[in-house]
Amino acid sequence: MTTQATSPSVGTAAARRREQAVRAAVEQGLAGPDAPIVALLDTTGIRAAAAALRAAFAAVTDAPVLHAFAVKACPLVPVLRLLRAEGLGAEVASPGELALARAAGVGPADTVLDSPAKTPADLREALDLGIAVNADNPQELARLDALIEASPIASPIGLRVNPQLGAGSIDALSTATATSKFGVALLDDGAREWVVRAYAERPWLTRLHTHSGSQGVALSLMARGVRVAYELAEEINAAVGHRQVDTLDIGGGLPVNFGSDEETPTYAAYAHLLKEEVPGLFDGRYGLVTEFGRSLLAKHGLVVARVEYAKRSGGRPIAVTHAGVQIAARTVYAPASWPLRIEAYDAKGRLKQGPAVAQDIAGPACFAGDLLAENRPLPLLEQGDYTAVLDTGAYYFAHHYSYNSLARPGIYGFAETPEGIRFAPVRTPQPIEDLVVEAGGAHAEALL
Ligand SMILES: *Cc1c(COP(=O)(O)O)cnc(C)c1O
Secondary structure (H helix, E strand, O other), X not given: OOHHHOOOOOOOHHHHHHHHHHHHHHHOOOOEXXXXXXXXXXXXXXXXXXXXXXXXXXXXXXXXXXXXXEHHHOOOHHHHXXXXXXXXXXEEOOHHHHHHHHHOOOOHHHEEEOOOOOOHHHHHHHHHHOOEEEEOOHHHHHHHHHHHHHOOOOOOEXXXXXXXXXXXXXXXXXXXXXXXXXXXXXXXXXXXXXXXXXXXXXXXXXXEEOOOOOOOOOHHHHHHHHHHHHHHHHXXXXXXXXXXXXXXXXXXXXXXXXXXXXXXXXXXXXXXXHHHHOHHHHOOOOEEEEOOOHHHHHHHEEEEEEEEEEEEEOOEEXXXXXXXXXXXXXXXXXXXXXXXXXXXXXOOOOEOOOOEEEEEEEOOOOOOOOEEEEEEEEEOOOOOOEEEEOOXXXXXXXXXXXXXXXXXXXXXXXXXXXXXXXXXXXXXXXXHHHHHHHOOHHHOOOOO
């Protein structure tokens, strides 16, 4: 038994909204026998997170700050549009993400393109639109040299550096290791001198970018990464004799608490730590860009799944539900790194009471490891009950994995109104015909 095994409803406002939303989803038929899995987004919670981010930085600096939401974390147009209404921009890392940001109306001045593998066409599109680009490596800078020589640009251009500070607790998400694939590795032989020279030779190189945090990375390590970037900017500006680097992009990566409803660490705590560790960052000489993703959305999304069957195997109770690897690939394949809280609801969508019984919460896919939790103590789930898989607003249901050709579930935003919970469609459930088209249905005869 682990401590996060139970689902502590600590009575926060977010927990109360969630319980009402599950109940309403069942009562209104968004979840039911014919809709055995549905994803929900707490609009109020998302707005509050965006406001908290802006307030945290506004409290420590008067410098202009663009908070560019990392589209990767929740690539849904209505979410990007909501965040835009809350004053956020977009960090994009592919032509697809750029198209989503544009569909949400995010303007070029509020968009940043990062990606380790931009093609010449990707770069040209970004420069044509005038959106900011962070180059990853010397070869990409050379491509930019050629494009900029051919025609003048409006885009601010930066270079991504890797401070090589070491890993957090999840290797696959640690961006600042000695051998990370991202950015220019600053501690490698001659790298720092090369970077300073690269700026001296390119007056249009005016930004500096680092992104060293992620789930499993301590705030202190993140702040050290930002300090390395700040000190490098100071060194470059001293070397060229004027303030050529005018904007620091400090990335995202605030870790998220998946163990309870408490939102910790907070943006305010991180901004204060940065102010202590890197005071010059906030004194107004640099514009700032942030790129938070997971921390803005994770705790404001959940998946509601019907218990299709409740069975026993080897004496162990197993709830066979409709939420598994297709919405939670990380949890299924790396359960120790990505445990998720699960709540038990009855067939009417009310939080289930009763003694905790250790049980497996299984998904619908045809492989044995498709479990969202093993031996999880919860009120015993029965056929027709529901589970709520919490904290799945980022990198979960918006990152569908089409194992077993399972259709993408519908996603609905919810908000409290005087008449009760109101839902708004964010993404409609994927029709089966759509799956056939995606699976080459138009080319059925192609291999004969
Ligand atoms: C993934 C990513 C982010 C967002 O990271 P989170 O952990 O979701 O906050 C920001 N910037 C870059 C360059 C990224 O690759």
